Each structure stands twice: as C-alpha cells, then as structure tokens.
Amino acid sequence: MLGGVGDRFDLGFDELDDLQLAVERLLAEAGAQDELRIAVDLSEGCLTTRIGPLSKTTIVEALQGPESRPGDLNLRRVLETVVDAFAVEEVNRDGLYVTLDKRVHGIR
Amino acid sequence: MSSTSSEGRDRIGAAPVGTATGSDRDLLHRYHDGGERDARERLVQRHMPLVRALARRYAGRGEPLEDIEQVGAIGLLKAIDRYDLERDVALTTYATPNIVGEIKRHFRDKGWAIRIPRGLQELNARMSRTIERLTSGLGRSPTIAEIGRELSVTPEQVLEALEAGSAYAPMSLSSSPSGDAELDPMEAVGKEDEAFERSEQRVTLEPALAALPSRDREILRKRFEDGLTQTQIAEEVGISQMHVSRLIRKSLERMRSELGQ
Numbered sequence: 001m002l003g004g005v006g007d008r009f010d011l012g013f014d015e016l017d018d019l020q021l022a023v024e025r026l027l028a029e030a031g032a033q034d035e036l037r038i039a040v041d042l043s044e045g046c047l048t049t050r051i052g053p054l055s056k057t058t059i060v061e062a063l064q065g066p067e068s069r070p071g072d073l074n075l076r077r078v079l080e081t082v083v084d085a086f087a088v089e090e091v092n093r094d095g096l097y098v099t100l101d102k103r104v105h106g107i108r
Numbered sequence: 109m110s111s112t113s114s115e116g117r118d119r120i121g122a123a124p125v126g127t128a129t130g131s132d133r134d135l136l137h138r139y140h141d142g143g144e145r146d147a148r149e150r151l152v153q154r155h156m157p158l159v160r161a162l163a164r165r166y167a168g169r170g171e172p173l174e175d176i177e178q179v180g181a182i183g184l185l186k187a188i189d190r191y192d193l194e195r196d197v198a199l200t201t202y203a204t205p206n207i208v209g210e211i212k213r214h215f216r217d218k219g220w221a222i223r224i225p226r227g228l229q230e231l232n233a234r235m236s237r238t239i240e241r242l243t244s245g246l247g248r249s250p251t252i253a254e255i256g257r258e259l260s261v262t263p264e265q266v267l268e269a270l271e272a273g274s275a276y277a278p279m280s281l282s283s284s285p286s287g288d289a290e291l292d293p294m295e296a297v298g299k300e301d302e303a304f305e306r307s308e309q310r311v312t313l314e315p316a317l318a319a320l321p322s323r324d325r326e327i328l329r330k331r332f333e334d335g336l337t338q339t340q341i342a343e344e345v346g347i348s349q350m351h352v353s354r355l356i357r358k359s360l361e362r363m364r365s366e367l368g369q
C-alpha cells in the first residue's frame with residue numbers, strides 16, 4: 001500500500017523505504033492486531049502516516065520515554081532516524097494511533 | 109542436489125575433524141559446563157568454513173549466498189547448543205545435518221525461490237543495479253516511476269518486485285518473531301564492534317548485536333548512530349542500496365527476537 005502512495009507522490013526509493021521501515025518496525029513492536037487502519041496525508045512537502053488502533057501500551061512507553069542515547073537501537077531510535085517526527089495519540093478510546101511525519105523531496 | 113550431498117558431507121566432515129576435535133571438545137566443555145560464551149563464538153568462527161561450504165550448494169536459487177550462510181550459521185549454533193558431550197561424535201559430524209536442515213527449512217519456509225516467480229526475482233536483481241545507476245546519475249534516489257521507465261516496466265511491476273525482494277526476509281508484519289520455535293537467533297558470528305562496545309547501552313544490546321555478523325552491525329551503526337543514508341552506506345560497504353535495506357530489516361528483526369520483546 002505504501003508503495004502505491006510512494007509512487008503517486010513521486011517519493012524517492014530511499015524515502016519510500018524509510019517510511020516502509022518505520023511502519024514495519026512499529027507494527028512489529030505493536031504485535032498482532034485485529035484491525036488496522038493506515039491513513040496517509042500530504043501537506044506542504046510532508047507526508048503524515050497515521051496508524052492504529054494499536055492495543056499494546058508498551059508502544060507508548062517505547063515512543064514517549066526518555067530520548068534515545070548513543071548506542072540505543074530501539075523503536076524510538078529507528079523512528080528518529082527514518083522519519084522526521086512521530087507522536088502517539090489516543091482517539092476516542094478507540095486505541096492508540098501513531099503518526100509518522102516524513103518530509104519528502106520527491107513530491108513535485 | 110541430493111546426489112552430491114553425502115559426498116560433500118563426508119569430505120567436509122572428515123577434513124578438519126581429526127585435528128580439531130580435541131580442542132572442539134574443550135571449547136564445548138567450556139561453553140556447556142562453564143557457560144563461556146567466548147568458547148561458543150570461537151567454535152562458530154572455527155566452523156564457519158563448513159557452513160560456507162554447505163551454503164554454496166544452495167547458491168543460485170534466488171537468495172544471496174551470504175544470506176544462506178547466515179541461515180547455515182544458525183544451524184551451526186543450534187548444533188553447538190544441543191551437542192551432547194556424552195556422545196563420542198565429532199562436532200562437525202553432528203553439525204552438518206543441523207546446518208543443512210536449517211538451510212532447507214529456510215528455503216521451504218521463506219525462500220523466494222519457491223514462492224516468488226522467477227520473472228520477479230530477475231526484475232528485482234535488475235532493479236538493484238538500476239537503482240545504483242540512477243542514484244549515481246541523478247544525484248538522488250530515483251522514484252518508482254523513474255525505475256520503471258529505465259527498466260521498461262510499469263510502476264506496479266517495480267513495486268511488486270520490490271515486495272518480492274523482501275518477501276523472504278523474516279519480517280514481523282503479520283507474525284510473531286517467536287512463531288518459529290525452531291529459530292534460534294543466538295548467533296555470534298563476527299568480531300566485536302568497537303563503536304557499540306563503547307556504548308552505555310551495550311549491556312542491554314550486546315547479546316542482540318552479537319547475534320549479527322560484524323558487517324551487519326557496522327551497517328546498523330552507520331545507519332542509526334552515524335545517520336548515513338542507505339545510499340551512502342551502500343557506497344561505503346560496497347553493496348547495493350537494496351541489499352543494505354534488506355540487511356537492516358533482517359538485523360532489526362533478529363535483534364528484536366534476541367531481546368525477547
């Protein structure tokens with residue numbers, strides 16, 4: 001799915017790969033989900049991907065804990081590397097949603 | 109394949125065992141009785157030539173040889189861990205079927221040679237070279253459309269081939285990393301990485317990092333500590349960008365399994 005989005009927005013291969021890696025690692029840490037929604041918004045050169053609902057609260061700890069230190073190689077560090085910003089939201093008790101912001105240069 | 113297996117196994121099993129068995133047993137004792145992980149790593153390093161020799165038999169089936177070697181290394185580690193010191197058998201003799209079994213299981217469960225049409229495999233391989241060439245020519249990473257135009261295929265075909273390229277990697281998008289009870293990620297192939305050794309986090313991460321070959325550790329360090337792009341890493345390490353991408357995914361997944369998260 002993200003591949004199609006990447007093609008539509010003319011993302012570079014590396015940008016698309018970064019975004020895919022972010023989503024893959026997030027879902028891997030989140031564990032099995034009954035249902036998952038992924039929404040992608042584009043605004044002023046920034047691609048925002050919203051993923052959820054995620055049931056695992058450890059995601060919050062992983063993403064809202066202390067900043068990564070040199071040598072860390074956890075979910076937070078991966079996301080810090082491959083996207084420009086990320087955040088955790090709770091939407092109507094529906095569950096946790098994570099947003100990933102990636103500034104992209106491929107968008108014409 | 110099967111016609112050459114027994115011949116190769118005998119040859120490989122016979123060569124190093126006669127001179128190395130004694131010290132193998134010493135290392136096995138140190139590992140099993142004394143819990144010395146260093147002894148385990150030495151055994152792995154010593155018998156990696158056996159793994160490589162066995163892995164070569166399965167080359168040319170759509171998987172990079174080094175990936176097959178890594179899978180074979182898992183089999184070697186399992187053999188070391190399961191080795192019964194009461195038994196009077198050479199480690200290589202015991203390890204060979206473990207290594208071959210691990211490789212076969214990999215191809216059966218995850219191998220794209222079985223699941224991915226050859227056309228997609230070939231397109232994936234062509235794409236890897238094309239991405240390098242376009243990246244160099246354009247001075248940036250090419251888009252899907254640009255890759256497709258260069259290869260005279262549709263964007264959909266490019267995306268399909270990209271997906272196929274990662275299909276054999278043990279991703280966890282839909283399955284638990286512990287879903288494969290046979291998988292033992294306790295690999296300890298390669299040398300210590302000094303940069304990670306210095307890290308404050310090494311107490312936590314060390315076992316997981318030790319499970320990776322030294323080159324893969326170096327790639328992770330370049331990507332997540334030094335902040336290099338895949339393209340830059342590919343140039344430095346001398347492999348394709350797509351290969352860097354695959355190795356990063358595979359390494360992260362292995363580390364996650366190792367950390368038991």
